[in-house]
Amino acid sequence: xxxxxxxxxxxxxxxxxxxxxxxxEGIHGAIVHFLKEDFEVITATLDDDEHGLTDDVLNETxxxxxxxxxxxxxxxxxxVAKVKQRVLSGMGLIVLHSxxxxxIFKSLxxxxxxxxxxxxxxxxxxWVIDPSHQIAEGIGNYIELEKEEMYGEHFDIPPPEEVxxxxxxxxxxxxxSGCTYRRGKGKVFYFRPGHETYPTYYHKDIQQVIKNAVxxxxxxxxxxxxxxxxxxxxxxxx
Amino acid sequence: xxxxxxxxxxxxxxxxxxxxxxxxEGIHGAIVHFLKEDFEVITATLDDDEHGLTDDVLNETxxxxxxxxxxxxxxxxxxVAKVKQRVLSGMGLIVLHSxxxxxIFKSLxxxxxxxxxxxxxxxxxxWVIDPSHQIAEGIGNYIELEKEEMYGEHFDIPPPEEVxxxxxxxxxxxxxSGCTYRRGKGKVFYFRPGHETYPTYYHKDIQQVIKNAVxxxxxxxxxxxxxxxxxxxxxxxx
Amino acid sequence: xxxxxxxxxxxxxxxxxxxxxxxxEGIHGAIVHFLKEDFEVITATLDDDEHGLTDDVLNETxxxxxxxxxxxxxxxxxxVAKVKQRVLSGMGLIVLHSxxxxxIFKSLxxxxxxxxxxxxxxxxxxWVIDPSHQIAEGIGNYIELEKEEMYGEHFDIPPPEEVxxxxxxxxxxxxxSGCTYRRGKGKVFYFRPGHETYPTYYHKDIQQVIKNAVxxxxxxxxxxxxxxxxxxxxxxxx
Amino acid sequence: xxxxxxxxxxxxxxxxxxxxxxxxEGIHGAIVHFLKEDFEVITATLDDDEHGLTDDVLNETxxxxxxxxxxxxxxxxxxVAKVKQRVLSGMGLIVLHSxxxxxIFKSLxxxxxxxxxxxxxxxxxxWVIDPSHQIAEGIGNYIELEKEEMYGEHFDIPPPEEVxxxxxxxxxxxxxSGCTYRRGKGKVFYFRPGHETYPTYYHKDIQQVIKNAVxxxxxxxxxxxxxxxxxxxxxxxx
Numbered sequence: 001x002x003x004x005x006x007x008x009x010x011x012x013x014x015x016x017x018x019x020x021x022x023x024x025e026g027i028h029g030a031i032v033h034f035l036k037e038d039f040e041v042i043t044a045t046l047d048d049d050e051h052g053l054t055d056d057v058l059n060e061t062x063x064x065x066x067x068x069x070x071x072x073x074x075x076x077x078x079x080v081a082k083v084k085q086r087v088l089s090g091m092g093l094i095v096l097h098s099x100x101x102x103x104i105f106k107s108l109x110x111x112x113x114x115x116x117x118x119x120x121x122x123x124x125x126x127w128v129i130d131p132s133h134q135i136a137e138g139i140g141n142y143i144e145l146e147k148e149e150m151y152g153e154h155f156d157i158p159p160p161e162e163v164x165x166x167x168x169x170x171x172x173x174x175x176x177s178g179c180t181y182r183r184g185k186g187k188v189f190y191f192r193p194g195h196e197t198y199p200t201y202y203h204k205d206i207q208q209v210i211k212n213a214v215x216x217x218x219x220x221x222x223x224x225x226x227x228x229x230x231x232x233x234x235x236x237x238x
Numbered sequence: 239x240x241x242x243x244x245x246x247x248x249x250x251x252x253x254x255x256x257x258x259x260x261x262x263e264g265i266h267g268a269i270v271h272f273l274k275e276d277f278e279v280i281t282a283t284l285d286d287d288e289h290g291l292t293d294d295v296l297n298e299t300x301x302x303x304x305x306x307x308x309x310x311x312x313x314x315x316x317x318v319a320k321v322k323q324r325v326l327s328g329m330g331l332i333v334l335h336s337x338x339x340x341x342i343f344k345s346l347x348x349x350x351x352x353x354x355x356x357x358x359x360x361x362x363x364x365w366v367i368d369p370s371h372q373i374a375e376g377i378g379n380y381i382e383l384e385k386e387e388m389y390g391e392h393f394d395i396p397p398p399e400e401v402x403x404x405x406x407x408x409x410x411x412x413x414x415s416g417c418t419y420r421r422g423k424g425k426v427f428y429f430r431p432g433h434e435t436y437p438t439y440y441h442k443d444i445q446q447v448i449k450n451a452v453x454x455x456x457x458x459x460x461x462x463x464x465x466x467x468x469x470x471x472x473x474x475x476x
Numbered sequence: 477x478x479x480x481x482x483x484x485x486x487x488x489x490x491x492x493x494x495x496x497x498x499x500x501e502g503i504h505g506a507i508v509h510f511l512k513e514d515f516e517v518i519t520a521t522l523d524d525d526e527h528g529l530t531d532d533v534l535n536e537t538x539x540x541x542x543x544x545x546x547x548x549x550x551x552x553x554x555x556v557a558k559v560k561q562r563v564l565s566g567m568g569l570i571v572l573h574s575x576x577x578x579x580i581f582k583s584l585x586x587x588x589x590x591x592x593x594x595x596x597x598x599x600x601x602x603w604v605i606d607p608s609h610q611i612a613e614g615i616g617n618y619i620e621l622e623k624e625e626m627y628g629e630h631f632d633i634p635p636p637e638e639v640x641x642x643x644x645x646x647x648x649x650x651x652x653s654g655c656t657y658r659r660g661k662g663k664v665f666y667f668r669p670g671h672e673t674y675p676t677y678y679h680k681d682i683q684q685v686i687k688n689a690v691x692x693x694x695x696x697x698x699x700x701x702x703x704x705x706x707x708x709x710x711x712x713x714x
Numbered sequence: 715x716x717x718x719x720x721x722x723x724x725x726x727x728x729x730x731x732x733x734x735x736x737x738x739e740g741i742h743g744a745i746v747h748f749l750k751e752d753f754e755v756i757t758a759t760l761d762d763d764e765h766g767l768t769d770d771v772l773n774e775t776x777x778x779x780x781x782x783x784x785x786x787x788x789x790x791x792x793x794v795a796k797v798k799q800r801v802l803s804g805m806g807l808i809v810l811h812s813x814x815x816x817x818i819f820k821s822l823x824x825x826x827x828x829x830x831x832x833x834x835x836x837x838x839x840x841w842v843i844d845p846s847h848q849i850a851e852g853i854g855n856y857i858e859l860e861k862e863e864m865y866g867e868h869f870d871i872p873p874p875e876e877v878x879x880x881x882x883x884x885x886x887x888x889x890x891s892g893c894t895y896r897r898g899k900g901k902v903f904y905f906r907p908g909h910e911t912y913p914t915y916y917h918k919d920i921q922q923v924i925k926n927a928v929x930x931x932x933x934x935x936x937x938x939x940x941x942x943x944x945x946x947x948x949x950x951x952x
Binding site: 088107109110111114115116117120150152153154156158159161170171172173182183184226227228229232233 | 821824836
């Protein structure tokens, strides 16, 4: 069975009663709730030993989800390096919302990952622009969220290999909200929605996209590429 | 169960004893042989009524494979139009070898699809350059074919969305041998090897790639996009 | 000097006084006005002989602009075939607004090029999402148009090689408004704005984008690729 | 005039008489020689103060070229961070040959950038696969180098936005030898050839490609994107 680890910073939930009211078991708890129907899921948080991402956990994880926001700087560089090495070796990675500024995402992208934002409880519509993609399977023409934080372009990421969703916001901005990348042997999906003060992770379509993304990000079983000094074809002079 | 239709021109097999010796049941017969383990497979050929691609057949087909070479011009434009409409509606399409010059492939690409070629029984190595792609699943660092027809760049196709294999040929050429495209709601894969005078379709790795490609090209079950005149959000003036 | 041909259907201008008021010299006339500062520009329209696209004109054209809407079907297939051949040979092509449904654009794309639309005089904001691209040179964070026709996703095009602009519309939709493609040796740019009942082509930023796009689409002077039967490296057996 | 800085590690030239014989003024000297016809060029090397990349130098540089091999680890992290910040702000970067393993390239790519290699003086052919790209302007169907070090796939880079050259090697390998990326507001080009023991940088076509690449990588003059907390459209509630 596919093994999924949901990593959450889990700080807003401790400090802000409003967030705790919406997510009494944490954002990770809400995500586990709908993923566990299909996958074997564990959680890990910032305040766990090694942030809960020990070698054993990482080596057993097929797909890692990442939610962080106010404490990106507290994530240990050594843990980030190990997560990156695992992604490059094939582990899937799904980066959620404010995780755009996480060390692991910035390190895999090579850019600042900066963007515009506004907390104004605006309506958001995520339009599907890639109707043949398995991550959009089961979704209609768009997903509508009554209230969300706005993220606006320019989003300073490398041009995505695939853009699946474009967001429209009431206040006048647009955003590339569902982006895929391949890095080494691993697949990476960035998915925009999920501000901590809104019940976004209870929305059926958001849950469907995340489930689809986990399925998409499962490592393939390819023989490993060989690197380094190589022999030529037989019969070549050298 | 996934429904696959293997379309073959089936002319070389009638005219050239060498080809018939290698593929006594036709190239389509050889392909059906390894696909039927995993899929529900039927065949269709140029000389069948409507080339075997009636509305009933097309509407029931999840993924269509296409092998053609000497008789591209004999394929009826009306059939090509129907196949194209089906691809744009979601049917997967896998174009093999000399199918690069088929009407259906050229119509979906929008370019000449021209290339260099040489029949000299050269060694070919297909290097895997996308190690996380499901179409390369189970393949090693490269696939080696003792003898194949050479296809060389420049290959006049639109830049592929993904290039999975690059071929090396003994005589000095290279080729983008495994290319993916999305067109409408359908997925398209072009796979280079398979000249009629070599036993390429009996090679285990070639078979594996084609099986993987069929799996990859299965239509998703998304709600259909809505086109045409649209209503605005409530509250907008119009 | 770079030679540009502006092709316009020029029918709305004849039939609709409102359009004629805005564009008394036709949409082509308005476009010529700002292009002629930098390029050698001629015009061609549907009702000209061979639609104004004779062999002489096409062979002398470096970059062709295309505006059409109500009479796409009246464009002669033979002319479309010649334009396509020229694009594949290197001529740049810039397709404007409702040109998305022109025969030439659909033929180069291979898809339906369908979309959502609404005529409601909505505000449009074109956000720049590729800040290093020469076509966006000189443009700020976005271009704002007070009133335009809405075009909304899903836009049924192949995934663009580059998306430079994303449009936000007042009524709730988004659109990929600036898209680049390479086809053969030619470059293609689709640019969304320009409904005939709005003075869009008088907007400085829209003019700047079109000028930049012409510059970008100028053919390179590469030696032509060689296709067909090829000789191997010396010393290879065959 | 466009300002170019050629950065070279300049160690092989000091330690290996063979290399010094080929490049008596260093690899950087050879590159300056052909670039100075078109650009204002300075050089910088590892053993200069701050590796020659002071704030003044970096701020004045439009396009930076990078050749390094045996001493990647000696490049100061603080200098790498500054170079990266400049690329993300718009400076062009051209990474040559063994620069694939430089800190700056790996940091911008987010992957290991590993590959296969073999020093056997093999013939290399770089086939042009993007005939409309300005970096290939003036080049024929391929560039042939009598002897070069082999670099083979899998090359562990993100899928390039554009692949312009594919290399064929005598010993049986292929390689994506000319790759473009956009990172932030900067453009990045990786170009494979240039092993220190061969006279590759004296080859006219190699020089042409590098000149074209510098031209391509010049920063555009766009207004800077605005990031951070943003105001909504007037009339929106917040």
